[in-house]
Structures are given as structure tokens and as C-alpha cells.
Amino acid sequence: MDGTTEVSLELDDIQAGALYERPSPYVGTYLLLSIRDRADGRDLVRRLHRLVDAAGSGGSVAGTSLTVAFTYHGLAALGVPQESLDSFAPEFREGMAARAQILGDTGESSPHHWEQPLGSSDVHVAIAALSADEAGLAEVAEKARRAHAELPGIELVWRQDCYQLPTGRTSFGFKDGIGQPAVEGSGRPPTDPHERPLKAGEIILGYPDETGELPAMPTPDVLGRNGTYVVFRKLHTRVAAYRSYLRARAANRKEEELLGAKMVGRWQSGAPLAVAPDDDDPALGGDPNRNNDFTFGDDPRGFKCPVGAHARRANPRDALDQDGSVNVRLHRMIRRGTSYGPMLPEGVLEDDGIDRGIMFVFAGAHLKRQFEFVKTQWLNDGIFIGAPDESDPLVGPRDEPGTFTVPQRPIRRRLQDLPPFVVTRGGEYCFAPSLSALRWLADLDT
Numbered sequence: 278m279d280g281t282t283e284v285s286l287e288l289d290d291i292q293a294g295a296l297y298e299r300p301s302p303y304v305g306t307y308l309l310l311s312i313r314d315r316a317d318g319r320d321l322v323r324r325l326h327r328l329v330d331a332a333g334s335g336g337s338v339a340g341t342s343l344t345v346a347f348t349y350h351g352l353a354a355l356g357v358p359q360e361s362l363d364s365f366a367p368e369f370r371e372g373m374a375a376r377a378q379i380l381g382d383t384g385e386s387s388p389h390h391w392e393q394p395l396g397s398s399d400v401h402v403a404i405a406a407l408s409a410d411e412a413g414l415a416e417v418a419e420k421a422r423r424a425h426a427e428l429p430g431i432e433l434v435w436r437q438d439c440y441q442l443p444t445g446r447t448s449f450g451f452k453d454g455i456g457q458p459a460v461e462g463s464g465r466p467p468t469d470p471h472e473r474p475l476k477a478g479e480i481i482l483g484y485p486d487e488t489g490e491l492p493a494m495p496t497p498d499v500l501g502r503n504g505t506y507v508v509f510r511k512l513h514t515r516v517a518a519y520r521s522y523l524r525a526r527a528a529n530r531k532e533e534e535l536l537g538a539k540m541v542g543r544w545q546s547g548a549p550l551a552v553a554p555d556d557d558d559p560a561l562g563g564d565p566n567r568n569n570d571f572t573f574g575d576d577p578r579g580f581k582c583p584v585g586a587h588a589r590r591a592n593p594r595d596a597l598d599q600d601g602s603v604n605v606r607l608h609r610m611i612r613r614g615t616s617y618g619p620m621l622p623e624g625v626l627e628d629d630g631i632d633r634g635i636m637f638v639f640a641g642a643h644l645k646r647q648f649e650f651v652k653t654q655w656l657n658d659g660i661f662i663g664a665p666d667e668s669d670p671l672v673g674p675r676d677e678p679g680t681f682t683v684p685q686r687p688i689r690r691r692l693q694d695l696p697p698f699v700v701t702r703g704g705e706y707c708f709a710p711s712l713s714a715l716r717w718l719a720d721l722d723t
């Protein structure tokens with residue numbers, strides 16, 4: 278297939294969640310279920326199959342939606358044959374907890390401290406129920422509840438409510454969910470005019486990816502095709518510590534906001550530093566036609582947006598592509614992050630002890646070269662930006678206090694003693710199958 282041919286995605290068979298953005302604002306619930314009885318497990322899948330939305334149904338932008346995914350242990354509990362289980366990506370088979378050292382989930386973030394049963398073999402099915410409003414959520418959540426509560430062999434083992442504010446801002450105060458790649462064949466146009474839509478196989482299994490090859494896909498074909506890997510992580514955010522850190526290092530409010538923006542690569546409004554380096558521009562931040570329209574190539578040293586800023590690390594755009602050594606397109610991902618817990622009221626610098634943060638969600642065809650690569654090579658490590666000792670100032674793991682360099686003239690500024698602002702509370706690697714794969718799973722007779 279040449280680069281100009283647009284692939285035709287089987288939208289009626291693909292769950293809507295990976296391809297289509299969520300309504301904004303929205304409320305949602307994540308449910309984790311454990312399958313104690315195989316027949317009930319298959320019955321559950323049959324019921325959920327009737328509830329999930331296909332991308333071809335127009336997506337979930339206006340209304341409610343339900344997405345379902347399985348862990349490795351979940352597929353095993355349903356009786357998926359071993360040969361087929363062995364055909365899944367090795368990282369998925371190991372599970373997130375087993376990858377903790379690699380991912381930087383150490384110290385306070387280590388699986389020993391995770392919320393139970395996250396990271397254990399008891400987590401089998403993950404359901405995300407979402408709606409634009411509480412009434413819609415109650416309706417879809419009730420359908421999901423009935424699907425499992427009537428089956429004695431299915432146990433609800435974890436639940437997390439979440440939401441997106443009308444401003445799109447999350448607990449540290451920044452608008453999130455802006456930088457996303459477009460996917461060929463999804464019908465959704467790019468928000469970054471400098472980035473061609475990704476080959477469909479970067480996100481959905483069964484289609485050529487950016488290498489021109491078909492990505493390794495679980496077998497049989499009906500199970501793998503039109504599916505996608507999903508990662509979710511519950512990330513506790515230390516908002517009071519973050520605010521106090523900036524307050525102590527800034528001469529005034531303006532500088533405080535600037536240092537915060539330097540860490541993220543965007544102002545709290547979402548306005549990119551690459552376009553608005555000196556002052557926030559809320560109109561720019563809120564304009565979906567402009568807030569993702571920028572490159573870093575004219576700012577190689579990071580005077581406008583530090584090379585170590587979170588969003589620049591996570592998507593270096595043309596800054597890395599220029600020397601040809603790294604193809605940034607191989608490390609893109611769909612994110613469906615969301616907030617949990619109440620926001621810390623504006624101006625409060627004392628920790629109130631309430632758990633709040635982000636339910637980080639990734640969707641993509643390659644756990645290793647997308648999610649794990651970005652997390653380990655770009656967020657946790659600074660080698661690629663020539664600062665091996667520095668990790669992401671906002672989300673980097675920090676067993677030792679960290680540093681963050683803000684390039685500026687005449688001399689750079691170096692922020693010292695960064696404490697950990699984010700602690701992993703748990704997570705899982707999942708697989709969101711196609712609608713036909715859900716039917717196949719429900720009809721297993723092993």
C-alpha cells in the first residue's frame with residue numbers, strides 16, 4: 278500500500294473508544310471484574326457485546342458509551358486456548374505489575390503499594406462506562422451492573438469514578454487531552470496540521486502500520502483483528518506539593534505560572550509555549566483549530582519550550598525527526614486520560630489528604646514501542662535530550678530528588694530537589710477486542 282492510499286477501517290467491528298474522542302465534559306466509571314466461573318464469564322461477554330458501541334455507529338461523542346477490555350488472566354479465565362494466549366504481545370502476557378522496574382514503578386509507586394487487586398491475577402475484565410451527563414452515566418452503568426450482577430460467577434473487584442471538567446483541566450490545573458494523533462480511516466481530521474494521520478495499524482491491529490508491515494497480531498485472526506491494546510494507570514497527583522514547590526521558587530505569581538508551564542510545555546489554558554512563550558493566551562489554549570498547530574524545530578535548545586518539558590518529551594514532534602535517528606511517528610499513542618477525586622481548591626498549598634489524580638489511558642497496537650518506549654526512554658530518562666540525570670519534571674519517577682533545566686538567556690535556570698509529584702496507585706495492560714472477537718470469546722467451547 279503506498280503512502281497516499283487511505284486504508285478502509287472496519288469501523289462496524291471496532292470498539293469506538295480508541296478511535297473517537299470522548300464527549301466533553303463527561304462523567305464515567307471504571308469497573309474491574311473477576312471471572313470465578315468460566316460459563317458465567319462467557320455469558321458476561323455475550324451481554325457486554327450487546328452494550329459496546331462500534332466506531333461505525335457514529336462514535337460516542339454525543340452520548341453514552343461502554344468499552345470493554347481483558348487482561349491476560351481474563352482471557353485465560355474465559356478459556357482462550359494456550360496457543361492463542363501465547364500469541365499476544367509479551368508485555369501484555371506479563372502484565373503491568375511485572376514490568377514495574379522497567380516502567381519506573383519503584384519505591385512508593387511499586388506494586389507492593391498498589392491498590393488491591395490492581396496488578397494481581399484477580400483482575401480479568403475492565404469496563405469503562407462514560408456519558409456526557411450523570412443521568413446518561415446512571416443508565417449505562419446500570420446496564421453494565423446488570424450484565425455482571427446477575428451472574429454469580431462474576432465478582433466486581435474494583436471501581437473508580439472519574440470525570441472531565443468542562444475546562445478539560447486536570448488536577449495540576451492544566452488542560453489535558455489536546456495532543457493526539459489522527460488515524461487514517463477513522464474519519465477524524467488531524468488537529469496538528471504538521472502531522473500526517475498515522476497508519477491505522479499503529480492503533481488498530483490487522484492493518485499495515487508505519488513500518489509498512491502488519492503488526493504482530495494475536496491469533497486466531499478473529500480474536501486479534503480490529504482489536505487494540507489498552508493501558509490504564511491510576512496516577513495519584515501531589516497537587517499541594519507541586520504548588521508549594523513552584524511558590525517557593527518563583528518571585529511572583531507570573532513566574533510561578535511560567536515555571537509550571539515550562540514543566541508541561543503548555544500554559545494551564547492549553548496554550549503551547551512553542552507559540553506563546555512569554556504569556557498565557559487562553560483564547561489560543563481553548564481553540565482546537567490552533568492549540569495543536571506548532572513544531573519545535575525552530576527552538577532546538579528549548580528557549581521557548583524546554584526540551585525536558587512533559588509534552589515535548591512525550592511528543593518531540595519535528596525536533597527529533599530532524600536528525601533522522603528517531604522516527605517519532607513510531608512512538609505516538611491515543612490517550613483517553615481523565616480525572617478522579619475532587620480538585621484541590623485554587624490557591625490551597627496544604628495537602629488535604631484526599632486522593633486525586635489522573636486515570637491515564639493509552640490505546641495503541643504496540644505496547645512496547647509506544648507506551649513503554651515513551652514512558653521509559655522519553656519520560657523517565659533524559660539521554661535523548663542530552664540530560665541523562667533528568668526525568669520528566671512533572672510525571673517522572675523520583676526515588677531521588679530530581680532536577681529540571683529551563684534554558685534561558687543569559688544563563689539557564691536549574692530547578693533542584695524536585696520531589697515526586699505523581700505516584701502510581703496501580704494499573705493493567707489490557708486488550709480491547711473487536712465486536713466479532715467478543716462474539717468468538719462468548720462462544721468458546723473449550
Ligand code: HEM
Nearest residue numbers: 451452453454455456457512588591592635651652672699
Ligand atoms: C499524572 C500524570 C500525567 C499528567 C498530569 C499529564 C499531563 C499532561 C498534560 C497537561 C499534557 C499537555 C496537554 C496535551 O497535549 O494534551 C500532556 C500531554 C501528553 N502526555 Fe501526559 N500526563 C501524565 C502522564 C503521562 C504518561 C504516563 C504518558 C505516556 C506514557 C503521557 C503522554 C503524553 C502525551 C503523548 C502527550 C501529548 C504530547 C503532544 O502530542 O503534544 N502523559 N500530559
